[in-house]
Amino acid sequence: MDVELRNINKRFGKVKANDDISLTIKAGEVQGILGENGAGKSTLMKIFSGLYQADSGQIFINGKKVNISSPADSVRLGIGMLHQDPLDFPPMKVIDNLIIGSMVGTFPNRKKVLKEFTELQKQFNFSISPDAYIEKLTVGERQQLEIIRLLWLGAETLILDEPTTGISTSQKQQLFATVKKLSKQGKSVVFVSHKLEEVEELCTQVAVFRQGKNIGQMKPPFNTDKLVEMMFGKVISRSKKECCSQTKTNVEISDLKIDDARLPISGVNFIIQKGEVIGFAGMEGSGQAQILRALGGIIRPSGGHIYLHNKDHKKQDLVGKHYFYFKESGISFLPASRLEEGLVGGLDLQEHFILAEKQKGFFIDQKGNQELTEQRIRDFNIKGTAESKVEALSGGNQQRAELALLRQPLRLLLLEQPTRGLDIESTIYIWSKMKQRCKEGASVVFVSADLDEVIHYSDRIIVFFGGRVSKPLDANKVTVDQLGQLIGGKGWS
Amino acid sequence: MRKLLTNRYSSIAIALILAIVFTCVVILVMNANPIRVFAVIMRGSVGSWDAFTQVLQAWVPLILATCGLMFTFTAGLWNIGMEGQIEMGAIFAYGVIRYFTGSDTPGAVVIILAILSGIVGGAIWALLVGLLKNFGGVNEIFGGLGFNFIADAIMLSLVYGPWKPEGVANGSTRMLDRIYWLPQLEGSYLSLWALGIAIIGVILVTVILKGTYFGLKLKAVGKNSKSSFLLGVPTNRYMLVSFILCGIFAGLTGALQVTGFNHVLRNNISGGYGYMALMVGMLANIQPLLSVPIALIFIGLSKGASGLGIDLQLDSNLSGVIQGSLVIFVLIMDGVRKVIQRKGKGAANG
Numbered sequence: 001m002d003v004e005l006r007n008i009n010k011r012f013g014k015v016k017a018n019d020d021i022s023l024t025i026k027a028g029e030v031q032g033i034l035g036e037n038g039a040g041k042s043t044l045m046k047i048f049s050g051l052y053q054a055d056s057g058q059i060f061i062n063g064k065k066v067n068i069s070s071p072a073d074s075v076r077l078g079i080g081m082l083h084q085d086p087l088d089f090p091p092m093k094v095i096d097n098l099i100i101g102s103m104v105g106t107f108p109n110r111k112k113v114l115k116e117f118t119e120l121q122k123q124f125n126f127s128i129s130p131d132a133y134i135e136k137l138t139v140g141e142r143q144q145l146e147i148i149r150l151l152w153l154g155a156e157t158l159i160l161d162e163p164t165t166g167i168s169t170s171q172k173q174q175l176f177a178t179v180k181k182l183s184k185q186g187k188s189v190v191f192v193s194h195k196l197e198e199v200e201e202l203c204t205q206v207a208v209f210r211q212g213k214n215i216g217q218m219k220p221p222f223n224t225d226k227l228v229e230m231m232f233g234k235v236i237s238r239s240k241k242e243c244c245s246q247t248k249t250n251v252e253i254s255d256l257k258i259d260d261a262r263l264p265i266s267g268v269n270f271i272i273q274k275g276e277v278i279g280f281a282g283m284e285g286s287g288q289a290q291i292l293r294a295l296g297g298i299i300r301p302s303g304g305h306i307y308l309h310n311k312d313h314k315k316q317d318l319v320g321k322h323y324f325y326f327k328e329s330g331i332s333f334l335p336a337s338r339l340e341e342g343l344v345g346g347l348d349l350q351e352h353f354i355l356a357e358k359q360k361g362f363f364i365d366q367k368g369n370q371e372l373t374e375q376r377i378r379d380f381n382i383k384g385t386a387e388s389k390v391e392a393l394s395g396g397n398q399q400r401a402e403l404a405l406l407r408q409p410l411r412l413l414l415l416e417q418p419t420r421g422l423d424i425e426s427t428i429y430i431w432s433k434m435k436q437r438c439k440e441g442a443s444v445v446f447v448s449a450d451l452d453e454v455i456h457y458s459d460r461i462i463v464f465f466g467g468r469v470s471k472p473l474d475a476n477k478v479t480v481d482q483l484g485q486l487i488g489g490k491g492w493s
Numbered sequence: 494m495r496k497l498l499t500n501r502y503s504s505i506a507i508a509l510i511l512a513i514v515f516t517c518v519v520i521l522v523m524n525a526n527p528i529r530v531f532a533v534i535m536r537g538s539v540g541s542w543d544a545f546t547q548v549l550q551a552w553v554p555l556i557l558a559t560c561g562l563m564f565t566f567t568a569g570l571w572n573i574g575m576e577g578q579i580e581m582g583a584i585f586a587y588g589v590i591r592y593f594t595g596s597d598t599p600g601a602v603v604i605i606l607a608i609l610s611g612i613v614g615g616a617i618w619a620l621l622v623g624l625l626k627n628f629g630g631v632n633e634i635f636g637g638l639g640f641n642f643i644a645d646a647i648m649l650s651l652v653y654g655p656w657k658p659e660g661v662a663n664g665s666t667r668m669l670d671r672i673y674w675l676p677q678l679e680g681s682y683l684s685l686w687a688l689g690i691a692i693i694g695v696i697l698v699t700v701i702l703k704g705t706y707f708g709l710k711l712k713a714v715g716k717n718s719k720s721s722f723l724l725g726v727p728t729n730r731y732m733l734v735s736f737i738l739c740g741i742f743a744g745l746t747g748a749l750q751v752t753g754f755n756h757v758l759r760n761n762i763s764g765g766y767g768y769m770a771l772m773v774g775m776l777a778n779i780q781p782l783l784s785v786p787i788a789l790i791f792i793g794l795s796k797g798a799s800g801l802g803i804d805l806q807l808d809s810n811l812s813g814v815i816q817g818s819l820v821i822f823v824l825i826m827d828g829v830r831k832v833i834q835r836k837g838k839g840a841a842n843g
Binding site: 298323324327333335339340341342343344345346347351352354355356359361362363364366405 | 716719
């Protein structure tokens with residue numbers, strides 16, 4: 001079906017989230033929508049799928065003006081939205097999830113639903129067991145199920161909002177194949193993303209949003225530099241890779257063992273050198289999170305050693321020590337869920353800096369700390385004030401704040417998904433700050449789902465697969481293909 | 494309208510109006526005249542110097558209990574066990590005075606010792622709840638309730654058992670000798686010493702919570718203990734300390750009830766102040782200074798309403814209706830405020 005969004009406006013308080021946006025999507029088109037965080041992509045899609053109401057503007061389907069005032073309206077009109085987080089019921093069976101979506105009649109016809117489900121699966125080469133429980137499925141499988149559910153409900157236009165976050169490479173390929181097939185069937189797909197490569201690979205035309213406006217459209221062949229310029233208004237090139245690694249051992253991991261009921265890990269050996277960046281690659285849940293948290297002193301290994309190499313060539317084992325001892329030794333851990341484990345919602349930036357600094361006396365020196373906070377806010381280019389509550393900051397600014405909170409001196413910085421959900425500008429900024437720490441002799445170890453990030457910023461890469469841990473690979477020599485195979489479980493001896 | 498609803502203070506004012514309207518409806522249903530009811534309450538609370546000193550006297554235990562709860566509220570904990578902790582403070586204080594009665598020790602020394610021992614009693618009782626929570630995984634609400642019952646049982650067994658006055662068993666001990674009373678203002682029950690201690694308590698709590706590392710860390714633990722731990726705050730220790738501090742204030746409250754006002758140990762000496770303090774602390778949004786007027790209003794309502802029975806043949810528990818509806822309407826308005834704010838913000842993350 002042909003869709004036209006005409007002059008859509010939406011404000012949130014003072015922010016113009018959608019500023020007179022128009023967009024036309026023809027049947028069979030894969031329409032990409034590019035833009036950094038806050039560009040207005042999700043808002044427009046939420047208006048399109050009935051979650052929000054536009055302040056003004058019209059929507060036409062096949063040339064006819066329609067009124068979408070609830071998600072149920074959009075489903076009836078054949079619009080299906082795949083949300084970033086799958087909307088399903090984890091403790092229920094796959095087949096029941098399908099039935100819930102279309103409560104027609106009192107008694108569901110399971111047999112008929114099952115047959116239709118199997119047929120749709122066959123079409124797209126999915127293999128989800130209808131009797132499996134949702135909570136046992138991977139994020140990728142849940143996404144596949146959601147696509148099938150939307151098609152089964154009769155969706156003619158599918159909206160995919162950042163669909164490649166959190167799924168594996170092979171599932172991504174499968175998703176792309178599905179999208180192409182859907183477009184061949186005459187269905188239109190809206191692909192919302194901030195990942196250039198994916199948009200370029202998949203889309204038949206791309207609209208770029210910036211600050212709530214539709215900046216322009218482009219058809220293949222795509223000019224990457226032009227797209228980036230449209231997204232950011234200026235060209236940002238990723239800084240040239242610089243290596244600050246010194247051949248001096250900082251931390252030595254020896255025979256580390258973690259007893260995890262679902263994923264036992266053992267025999268982990270590697271050395272972290274001063275100034276080096278090590279990236280942990282692998283599908284989510286392959287053991288990298290456990291090792292990272294063990295290095296930070298948050299989970300206790302059941303065996304092995306984490307040696308700190310001190311200046312006097314003495315080795316000190318940290319295994320068995322308390323988390324605070326790790327912290328005092330200059331090891332810092334920044335979790336992926338920033339507001340759950342990293343920052344304290346309800347406290348402002350200044351209060352965070354006071355908490356993170358060493359306590360001086362009993363009473364707080366408000367004035368001194370305000371100066372320190374304002375200095376750090378400037379140094380780290382945080383968009384906010386000393387009185388800003390952390391939950392009011394954007395993701396990128398929260399991450400900057402977390403980095404600004406780190407104490408001196410730092411020996412080892414451990415990060416989970418350091419740039420997840422951030423736009424390219426913030427990503428580059430955050431990495432420049434971390435590289436600065438490396439120059440001062442600290443080492444960085446990070447887990448990322450973004451393979452591109454792992455390759456680009458690491459000096460060495462360690463791949464995880466099902467609790468197995470590879471030897472560190474030289475990031476300059478390893479190819480994406482090699483890594484992809486290891487991540488997918490191939491090439492392990 | 495939106496501004497009125499989203500501003501914290503105007504939303505409290507709206508809640509106050511709603512509570513008064515609601516109470517008026519209740520009074521009308523009871524076939525009485527709301528204006529006369531409020532007149533009686535005003536007269537009974539601030540209508541005379543005598544009434545006002547009674548309000549101040551009762552304000553002392555309420556504000557002290559509220560001060561204690563500021564610590565546990567800040568740490569994100571519900572110390573329902575306040576009542577029991579006050580009782581234990583009273584028991585410990587009375588025990589010391591009883592021990593010294595008839596000895597040569599000067600009265601002032603005994604009073605100080607009694608207050609200190611009351612503080613210890615309250616702190617121990619609170620610490621037990623904290624330990625159960627930290628090491629036994631028992632929610633502090635259930636732990637607190639349990640220890641309230643135990644404190645009640647201990648109290649009863651003492652005042653009907655070994656500590657009962659000779660010959661009678663009326664749920665109260667013998668009255669303390671005069672030398673063990675905190676000095677009272679001429680012609681009233683109000684002890685300026687107790688009042689002074691309460692005012693110092695408020696200042697102390699304000700300074701600790703607003704101006705010290707301890708206060709900030711406690712606040713961080715209350716808002717998000719996981720993040721606080723990763724930021725380097727020993728969260729379990731802070732929770733325990735908040736219980737101990739709360740218990741100290743509870744114990745102090747109990748001890749002052751014995752030496753400053755009741756001059757006996759009796760059943761129900763905590764007077765429900767522990768529960769009322771929970772309401773005050775909640776209404777004050779954990780702001781110690783704000784709880785000062787709120788506690789005054791609460792006490793004024795209770796004291797003033799005690800005249801309702803005589804003057805208007807109404808139940809004096811009507812003040813409870815006003816207090817309760819005030820809490821409920823403030824909570825409702827708080828909810829309304831949050832909903833409106835959330836809608837205003839929306840999700841501007843496109």
